[in-house]
Amino acid sequence: MIVLLGLLLGGSPVSAHAELLSSFPGNQELLVESPAEIALQFTESVDPIEPGIRLVDADGNDVELGAVSQTAGTDRMRAAVPTTLDDGTYVVAWQAVSADSHRVRGSFTFSVGVPTAVTPGVLDGIFDGGSDTSTDSLLLGIGRFLSYAGVGLLVGGLMMVLALAPTTITSRRVGVLLVVGAEVAFVGTLWMIAAQANIIGGSFLAWTDVADTRSGQWWIARLVVVALFSVLIALRSRLVVRGGTVVVALLGLGVLGVVAAGGHAISGDAVVLGFVSTLVHLAAVAIWFGGLAVVLLASPPGQFWDMVTRFSAWALGSVVALAATGAATAWRQLGSLSGITESSYGRWLVIKLVLVVLVVGVAAFSRRTVHTRNDGASDAVRRSVAVEFAGIVLI
Numbered sequence: 001m002i003v004l005l006g007l008l009l010g011g012s013p014v015s016a017h018a019e020l021l022s023s024f025p026g027n028q029e030l031l032v033e034s035p036a037e038i039a040l041q042f043t044e045s046v047d048p049i050e051p052g053i054r055l056v057d058a059d060g061n062d063v064e065l066g067a068v069s070q071t072a073g074t075d076r077m078r079a080a081v082p083t084t085l086d087d088g089t090y091v092v093a094w095q096a097v098s099a100d101s102h103r104v105r106g107s108f109t110f111s112v113g114v115p116t117a118v119t120p121g122v123l124d125g126i127f128d129g130g131s132d133t134s135t136d137s138l139l140l141g142i143g144r145f146l147s148y149a150g151v152g153l154l155v156g157g158l159m160m161v162l163a164l165a166p167t168t169i170t171s172r173r174v175g176v177l178l179v180v181g182a183e184v185a186f187v188g189t190l191w192m193i194a195a196q197a198n199i200i201g202g203s204f205l206a207w208t209d210v211a212d213t214r215s216g217q218w219w220i221a222r223l224v225v226v227a228l229f230s231v232l233i234a235l236r237s238r239l240v241v242r243g244g245t246v247v248v249a250l251l252g253l254g255v256l257g258v259v260a261a262g263g264h265a266i267s268g269d270a271v272v273l274g275f276v277s278t279l280v281h282l283a284a285v286a287i288w289f290g291g292l293a294v295v296l297l298a299s300p301p302g303q304f305w306d307m308v309t310r311f312s313a314w315a316l317g318s319v320v321a322l323a324a325t326g327a328a329t330a331w332r333q334l335g336s337l338s339g340i341t342e343s344s345y346g347r348w349l350v351i352k353l354v355l356v357v358l359v360v361g362v363a364a365f366s367r368r369t370v371h372t373r374n375d376g377a378s379d380a381v382r383r384s385v386a387v388e389f390a391g392i393v394l395i
Helices: 004-007 134-164 172-200 206-212 214-236 244-261 271-299 304-334 336-342 344-374 379-390
Strands: 020-024 030-031 036-040 044-059 076-080 088-098 102-113
Touching: 004 044, 020 102, 036 044, 036 088, 076 206, 088 336, 134 172, 134 214, 134 244, 134 271, 172 206, 172 214, 172 271, 206 214, 206 304, 271 304
Parallel strands: 030 102
Antiparallel strands: 020 036, 036 076, 044 088, 088 102
C-alpha cells in the first residue's frame, strides 16, 4: 500500500522541472557589439535565487550586472549589463526555483567580437555548492510525502467517515485517526519548508528565502488551511446533519486546491486543465487513502464488512480518476508523444499508468473472489480476507 501511495502521490523523479527555453545572447552566440542585457526565458514560471544571474569573463572574474527582474513575465528573467564588455568569451550562469519548488540552474557561453578560451573549472565552480545533493532531495521528498499523506488522511478520512459510517464519527478511533492526519500534514509541510530553506538558503532556518518563492508562499498557505480544516475534528459531531458531507467536501476541496496551487498546476500552458486535473487527482488520492484508513483502522465491531462493501465503489472510482487525470497531466506536461520516451518524467508516468491498469484488473478479479468467500463467512474471516486485498485498493 505504501509503495502504491508513493507512486500515486508522485515523487521528485516524476517532476518536470523548468528548463531554459531561450536566451539572449544565445548559447555560443558571437555578437558584434556588447549586449545591453542578459535575458532568459523558461518553460514555466520561475523564482530567481540570489544572485539569479551571474556573468563572468573567460577567467572567472565577475562582471557587474543590474538587479534581476521579471518584468516581462514570471517565466522570464533579465538583468541589465551596465558596462560595455571587452572582446572575448563570457559565461552566463543562472539559478531559480521552478514551479514544482525544485532548484534549477545552468550556464552557457557567448562571445563579443573574438572568442577566447575559457579557463578550465570556470563553468563548474560558477555557483558554490553545485547541484543539490541526494540528501537534500531525500529530505525534501520525505517532507512532500508526509505532507501529502497527512492531507489525504485528514481530508479523505473525514469525508469517507461521513460517507461510509456517519454514526461512528464521534468515536475515539475516528478522532485519533483524524488528529494523526492533521499532525502528519502539519509536520510534513514544516519539514518540507525547512528542507527547501536548506537547499536555496543554505540553512534549515532560512524560511524567508522560501517565502520569497511562489511555491513557498503556497506551502505556508497550506499550513494555514490545514490548521483551519482541523477545527472540524472538534466539531465533527455537528457534521452528521443533512448536507454535512457536502460542506466537508467543499472545504476539503479548498484545502486540496491550495495544495494543488503549490506546484505545476498553475504554471505553463492550459492552466485551467492543469489545475482541475491536479485537484481531481489529489481528491481521488484522498478518498482512496483516507477511506482505506477508515475501513481498516476505525470501523466498529460488526460493521467492518459493510464498510468494506460501501467503500468498494469509491475505491474503484478513485483509481479510474487517478488514471484519467494522470493521462491529462502527461499530455499537458509532455506536449508530444516523443516526450514519453525521451524524458524521465514521461517514463515514470508510463510506469505509474501501467501500475494503475494492473490494479484495476486485479481489482475486478479480487472483488469477485472476496464476495464469493463472503458467503457464510464469519466476521473474523471476512476481516482477514478484506485485509488480504485492501493494500492494493481492491475491495
